[in-house]
Amino acid sequence: MDYLDTRRSSSHSGRILAAAILITVCVIFLRQSNDRSSPSLLSTTSSAKYDQFSRHEPGVTHVLVTGGAGYIGSHATLRLLNDSYRVTIVDNLSRGNLGAVKVLQELFPEPGRLQFIYADLGDAKAVNKIFAENAFDAVMHFAAVAYVGESTQEPLRYYHNITSNTLVVLEAMATHNVKTLIYSSTCATYGEPEKMPITEETPQFPINPYGKAKKMAEDIILDFSKTNNMAVMILRYFNVIGSDPEGRLGEAPRPELREQGRISGACFDAARGIIPGLKVRGTDYNTADGTCIRDYIDVTDLVDAHVKALAHAKPGKVGIYNVGTGKGRSVKEFVEACKKATGVEIKVQFLSRRPGDYAEVFSYPSKINRELNWSAQHTLEESLQIAWRWQKSHRNGYGEQ
Ligand SMILES: NC(=O)c1ccc[n+]([C@@H]2O[C@H](COP(=O)([O-])OP(=O)(O)OC[C@H]3O[C@@H](n4cnc5c(N)ncnc54)[C@H](O)[C@@H]3O)[C@@H](O)[C@H]2O)c1
Numbered sequence: 001m002d003y004l005d006t007r008r009s010s011s012h013s014g015r016i017l018a019a020a021i022l023i024t025v026c027v028i029f030l031r032q033s034n035d036r037s038s039p040s041l042l043s044t045t046s047s048a049k050y051d052q053f054s055r056h057e058p059g060v061t062h063v064l065v066t067g068g069a070g071y072i073g074s075h076a077t078l079r080l081l082n083d084s085y086r087v088t089i090v091d092n093l094s095r096g097n098l099g100a101v102k103v104l105q106e107l108f109p110e111p112g113r114l115q116f117i118y119a120d121l122g123d124a125k126a127v128n129k130i131f132a133e134n135a136f137d138a139v140m141h142f143a144a145v146a147y148v149g150e151s152t153q154e155p156l157r158y159y160h161n162i163t164s165n166t167l168v169v170l171e172a173m174a175t176h177n178v179k180t181l182i183y184s185s186t187c188a189t190y191g192e193p194e195k196m197p198i199t200e201e202t203p204q205f206p207i208n209p210y211g212k213a214k215k216m217a218e219d220i221i222l223d224f225s226k227t228n229n230m231a232v233m234i235l236r237y238f239n240v241i242g243s244d245p246e247g248r249l250g251e252a253p254r255p256e257l258r259e260q261g262r263i264s265g266a267c268f269d270a271a272r273g274i275i276p277g278l279k280v281r282g283t284d285y286n287t288a289d290g291t292c293i294r295d296y297i298d299v300t301d302l303v304d305a306h307v308k309a310l311a312h313a314k315p316g317k318v319g320i321y322n323v324g325t326g327k328g329r330s331v332k333e334f335v336e337a338c339k340k341a342t343g344v345e346i347k348v349q350f351l352s353r354r355p356g357d358y359a360e361v362f363s364y365p366s367k368i369n370r371e372l373n374w375s376a377q378h379t380l381e382e383s384l385q386i387a388w389r390w391q392k393s394h395r396n397g398y399g400e401q
Pocket residue numbers: 066067068069070071072073090091092093094095096097119120121122141142143144145146161165184185186187237238239240241
């Protein structure tokens with residue numbers, strides 16, 4: 001997360017070129033899909049009113065996946081489709097990858113399986129229209145901006161795209177009588193708790209706009225659910241890593257966002273020589289080896305928690321769950337696992353602490369284990385190995401395969 005400096009050595013123009021290529025690919029694909037089949041790609045047309053997406057069908061659960069072009073949302077969509085759900089993705093591609101949607105469309109081309117709608121959740125009119133024209137049974141709300149550092153620089157972007165957009169989604173759900181919501185929250189809503197591990201009872205005192213915006217969205221959802229007989233599941237994820245074991249999807253943040261630095265991205269960039277090495281900030285924390293401890297959860301396991309949450313969601317009930325492994329791993333351990341997974345002797349520079357980082361954050365996942373029969377299956381090493389395979393064969397993310 002925040003304890004590695006991932007400043008890249010590559011030139012600015014390289015990044016601009018990569019962005020230009022990405023945009024070109026996106027535009028080409030937008031055209032193609034628009035010609036082909038998806039009636040609702042850029043705007044919903046009247047023909048969309050009569051397809052499978054617009055009718056409830058017994059035995060078929062139609063899930064609206066917001067942010068389905070993003071890292072976690074695309075993996076969730078893959079699992080839902082594989083499990084015979086019907087999925088509509090709404091994403092405005094501000095951060096996600098059209099390439100991921102394309103992979104999913106190619107895997108599930110049959111009519112009535114997957115629909116992609118390009119829209120901005122901040123646009124209440126557009127969102128309302130989407131709900132009017134489609135018969136959703138449930139919503140998995142992933143769409144958000146999600147970088148702690150960026151949130152301190154641009155707080156309004158966070159309150160707008162997290163809190164305010166969640167309100168828009170809830171209002172549309174209320175208007176169109178969609179009762180089931182699975183919400184993506186985060187351990188950042190806990191701030192710096194005094195006691196470890198973090199349980200669902202740990203008081204929430206977020207310390208940055210990202211955590212605060214998510215906490216506010218949680219509060220809005222909880223208040224609303226009390227009056228509305230909704231089925232709500234709030235999942236608070238810890239640090240998400242990994243990718244599809246079959247190598248169809250991966251994590252591919254925009255080049256301009258990689259500097260925001262999630263630790264796994266930094267590890268792979270260092271292994272590929274895009275950055276000279278890893279900078280570990282702080283070796284004198286009160287932990288076994290002196291470096292910070294975090295809880296790394298595999299994206300496939302996380303998605304499994306969503307499917308189980310959906311299966312257990314009940315009207316008038318709210319479930320709040322931490323989703324983590326329950327096992328903290330230090331930055332030093334992470335770096336060792338990264339070296340092993342990539343086979344690259346990554347250079348590591350140890351620096352002094354950075355203000356604002358806290359020593360230890362890890363979950364106590366017994367509630368989700370007990371109530372949803374869920375537990376993490378992947379080890380850190382396995383997750384990194386799987387993710388590295390995708391990273392190695394997709395040097396330019398979804399832009400160039
Ligand atoms: N990655 C993590 O470690 C982590 C940890 C805890 C919680 N989360 C939460 O999980 C969710 C998904 O995160 P991710 O890592 O997949 O992020 P991501 O950036 O890869 O995906 C977010 C997606 O939402 C879309 N989006 C954003 N604003 C939108 C808008 N206004 N309208 C339409 N689409 C919009 C983006 O285009 C992107 O495709 C987020 O809610 C995030 O806060 C992530």
